Amino acid sequence: MEADVCRCGWVNTDPLYIDYHDKEWGVPVHDDIRLFEMLTLEGAQAGLSWYTVLKKREHYRKAFDGFDPQQVAAYDEDKIAALLADPGLIRNRLKIRGTVTNAQAFLRVQEEFGSFDRYIWSFAGGAPVLNRWESLKEVPASTPESDAMSKALKKRGFTFVGTTICYAFMQATGMVMDHTTSCFRYFEVQETPAGTK
Numbered sequence: 044m045e046a047d048v049c050r051c052g053w054v055n056t057d058p059l060y061i062d063y064h065d066k067e068w069g070v071p072v073h074d075d076i077r078l079f080e081m082l083t084l085e086g087a088q089a090g091l092s093w094y095t096v097l098k099k100r101e102h103y104r105k106a107f108d109g110f111d112p113q114q115v116a117a118y119d120e121d122k123i124a125a126l127l128a129d130p131g132l133i134r135n136r137l138k139i140r141g142t143v144t145n146a147q148a149f150l151r152v153q154e155e156f157g158s159f160d161r162y163i164w165s166f167a168g169g170a171p172v173l174n175r176w177e178s179l180k181e182v183p184a185s186t187p188e189s190d191a192m193s194k195a196l197k198k199r200g201f202t203f204v205g206t207t208i209c210y211a212f213m214q215a216t217g218m219v220m221d222h223t224t225s226c227f228r229y230f231e232v233q234e235t236p237a238g239t240k
Contacts, residue, residue: 060097087135089138123140148196149201171217171218189206
């Protein structure tokens with residue numbers, strides 16, 4: 044970790060975490076598969092730390108068929124039981140069942156709007172909201188936009204989409220730009236083309 048590089052205060056010294064912060068967090072995501080992945084992982088994080096989930100992400104990708112919502116939506120009881128027995132996952136029955144439920148709801152949104160991307164980005168007005176937080180203390184846990192997203196997703200049958208989870212999802216997928224102003228990524232992310240790393 045370069046001593047002279049200033050990063051957001053939540054980043055620890057693990058190269059995996061640094062890489063996630065430096066290359067992914069806050070970069071606008073418009074790919075439906077990646078959006079489903081992030082929605083799933085943010086839901087899996089409930090009650091835990093993002094670091095815990097991040098360390099398991101590669102295993103989650105394998106276990107959940109690359110987060111293909113079409114495949115996940117079709118999981119039966121045997122598949123759910125196998126996932127619950129998988130030590131590489133967060134073995135919470137509600138979260139794993141919720142992923143299947145969310146995949147089904149996700150497909151319905153895709154069918155109605157043409158893509159999940161088109162639907163979900165409407166909560167940010169279709170473009171990243173650029174914030175100017177000087178310290179982590181200023182960054183909110185939720186906003187009226189994440190409240191609206193949470194309410195709308197719950198109405199459509201999604202689970203593990205409380206307003207705090209929704210705001211974390213918005214931050215991760217670049218719907219809001221919450222790198223602090225002292226972070227070296229603050230200006231870089233604003234110049235990064237959507238969907239790239």
